[in-house]
Amino acid sequence: MPEAERISWFPIASRDDLAPETRALFEQLDAKLGFVPNVFVAFAWKGPRFDKWRAHFEDLMQPTPGLGKAEREMISVAVSMRNGCLYCLVAHGFAVRALLKDPVKGDRVTFDYHRAGLGAKHIAMLDYAVKVTEGPASCSEADIEALRAHGFVDSDIWDIAEVAAMFNFTNRLASATGMMPNPEYHAMAR
Amino acid sequence: MPEAERISWFPIASRDDLAPETRALFEQLDAKLGFVPNVFVAFAWKGPRFDKWRAHFEDLMQPTPGLGKAEREMISVAVSMRNGCLYCLVAHGFAVRALLKDPVKGDRVTFDYHRAGLGAKHIAMLDYAVKVTEGPASCSEADIEALRAHGFVDSDIWDIAEVAAMFNFTNRLASATGMMPNPEYHAMAR
Amino acid sequence: MPEAERISWFPIASRDDLAPETRALFEQLDAKLGFVPNVFVAFAWKGPRFDKWRAHFEDLMQPTPGLGKAEREMISVAVSMRNGCLYCLVAHGFAVRALLKDPVKGDRVTFDYHRAGLGAKHIAMLDYAVKVTEGPASCSEADIEALRAHGFVDSDIWDIAEVAAMFNFTNRLASATGMMPNPEYHAMAR
Amino acid sequence: MPEAERISWFPIASRDDLAPETRALFEQLDAKLGFVPNVFVAFAWKGPRFDKWRAHFEDLMQPTPGLGKAEREMISVAVSMRNGCLYCLVAHGFAVRALLKDPVKGDRVTFDYHRAGLGAKHIAMLDYAVKVTEGPASCSEADIEALRAHGFVDSDIWDIAEVAAMFNFTNRLASATGMMPNPEYHAMAR
Amino acid sequence: MPEAERISWFPIASRDDLAPETRALFEQLDAKLGFVPNVFVAFAWKGPRFDKWRAHFEDLMQPTPGLGKAEREMISVAVSMRNGCLYCLVAHGFAVRALLKDPVKGDRVTFDYHRAGLGAKHIAMLDYAVKVTEGPASCSEADIEALRAHGFVDSDIWDIAEVAAMFNFTNRLASATGMMPNPEYHAMAR
């Protein structure tokens, strides 16, 4: 991939124009990952809006004892597959491979979580995330009770729904604005 | 509607347990509207997460010269109709009636914006919001160019996409958690 | 709404050209409601065809002990929501509010009858009407048996199917011909 | 097919219980066709309702100079194919074969009117009927103008829409009530 | 139908240019049926490719004790109805009529196998073929177990899936290349 690849159909903020904290964040990411995820590069031109979305997003993706980082990322790819979001499938596909420490299983969860050897609890979680994605009005209290029966606590059931809802936001924003995933992701955690 | 109506399938935070700023917000809303919108009542149990989502949401709904409050609310009901979200159709249906200062036109935009007497620019805006909702992967740079040709600037085109994406978040969160719209909305701005 | 609003994409019969009984009907409606429903105004140019459809429609909407006026109107809005018919949602949305004597519940039935606090019998009735609307070929005798188990008699089960079928007719005729609902409906029974 | 085949999931009126005119109609049909179409046999138990529907239906199916019997029946099978209605595909499939005086072309129109050698005007008529069936809310005045450009007059364009709407009624009533087409139809007009 | 009807949107091989075995096959078919099925006429220009496809197809359609010719053809029309394939509905609709030795039942299976008086085992077989057609990724081992419970052996269950898959191939090839069914089929086995 050439370095100058276009990663958004909208203007990209110059790093010099970023708020100091955003610039600091980008420098940290460069140091840690070797690149800044393009969703940040593409969204940063919106200034404080970007920071507010990121604050919400990062709070939501924090693990809890009942719903870890890997679970939250599995939800992200199950939803992104339904919405066909290139950006999120590539970026979060990497995250699932890395968090599961199993590149084959990670790809399988991304392509078809029903054929990835997951247990019944994880399948139920992802089926619910897909229901929230595809037929939100058809959700009912019975869905919540079914997840409780699988051992999820209420706070985590809410988070399954909210993570699913969040990727219905990010999938749409990324797809509508032409965000391209960083090419580095494809080879990571293989 | 009885006062004790259940407005969420999840626990509701007691007002006494809310953070001081959230309690202050609820008191302001009670004073201004006569009630607190149930999305706030239902979401508040998530603590700081609620504040972070609200910060993003309110920033996004701020009007700009090229995309006013009414336009942003029209997008919200067009998206909510596609997702069949009772909560948002009722709450934001009121907002559209109020902002358009025309209860008939507001309801028409909510039910079917193609039959509401809107101009070509508004129709194009809402058709794009529906495309972002129903087929995000099919969006292309040509959609953005078409909106530019209608006179929208890039920053507002991004916002049309982001508002559409946001209601794809809120529609799903509201529908999955059983949020019920405050009964007061139905009679307001009639 | 201006008085001269266009209410059909087809010619409108002059009142002077109507058959005497149609004119009499329109005068009665003017006296009773303050207006003639636009579906009548728009359809009347078809002469005797209009009278024949109306004769069938009005026979079908007559209440029986097991399926009252409110039930028949609830079916009409559940079907109209699936077909996205502005005319019927507004005109029959009013009817549901008025017949239920509860404007909030009426609107909820119109937007999402699963979240309107209806009992299991009414939900089963409306789920069947939606199945008749969305997947008629998938209907089976088991659907009829399930409604019998809810206490519906055969004659009323037929009527649930026929009312659902009828609004699949009217939704399409109204949508295809550009019928606009009378603006008066929006504020009635609030 | 055995004579005692069940032709409805609902009660069938005994011929002795029919109103005299209905009995007379059935006797005429027996004499003319050799059988009474099962839609009549199955619907007759509803008494005057049946007569009212039939009056509307028969008025609507009357040919005009611009929209003949064959055209009206072609619309019926194009709509019935979309709804997968066994009864109407068989009964009206016969009608199309007979009216076109071409059994091969008649079957082709029934299965896929785009591959039946029809002219552009008939294709446009049937595409519109399918649009009225599948996406009524997406119909617009431009559809009507396009049909005018093909030479249809307004009264016939309305009838195209109304015939399409009518078969959306009959397809659903027939499918939901378990109406079986008379076995005789299959071999007729071959 | 005129003899010179166009039966493909692609070139047709002259009989003189066919490989000797293909010419021999066509002569046999002419002798047996009075015509060569147009799928063969239209596909033959691809030379050895045609023979290879036909070898696979004919192997697959061979009856076994547990899955006869009629069953394999019933699968073909159930799949073809879902894909709306004119060619296969006409050609294999004939086959089903002939093999069932019941023209009415054969047509009913073609139009709607749920309303054809089939037994539970055949319905289960066709429901599975439709699931393979419409939602292959949703298939699971439980589907196979359900067919075993109906008495199918594993080798035949595989064949149900493979026949369904095969008609998803032929339906698409026939529809995309403009293959027209031979007019003779319509009147055969009536």
Add this chain to the structure above:
Amino acid sequence: MPEAERISWFPIASRDDLAPETRALFEQLDAKLGFVPNVFVAFAWKGPRFDKWRAHFEDLMQPTPGLGKAEREMISVAVSMRNGCLYCLVAHGFAVRALLKDPVKGDRVTFDYHRAGLGAKHIAMLDYAVKVTEGPASCSEADIEALRAHGFVDSDIWDIAEVAAMFNFTNRLASATGMMPNPEYHAMAR
């Protein structure tokens, strides 16, 4: 992945029971790739049927000057993404990466070929393959003319349709029989 992973819901032929040529093929593949593709392992129990399908498949995937190996594989993943076929996405996703000699572009074509930087000719080819997949009955001669205008010759246009049709076969057979892609594919051509 454990070596003993189950790769089909059907019996697997023992290598000792395979026909000599099939055994020889498997040995060649072991030598060349280090493994035998699971589609072969899973299908081989069907004996000569397997060989006949493979003969057709391999003939079809042979490159021509106008439609190379890479193009044929790009069609395979575009179709497999629509059908959500885990097996084909993984196995042919590898093939696209290898043939394009660009792992990032290969993955992008697999996930969303509209966002992979392909030229207009390749996009038109894949849009047609998707149309053949999703709406085969809507294909028309105009689609063929459009591909000719992009420079494709008739023989290759047929092949685009036939490759698309073939993966509608293999996607369904693989999904319905529970075929699992060899884990080796995931890390190849990265």
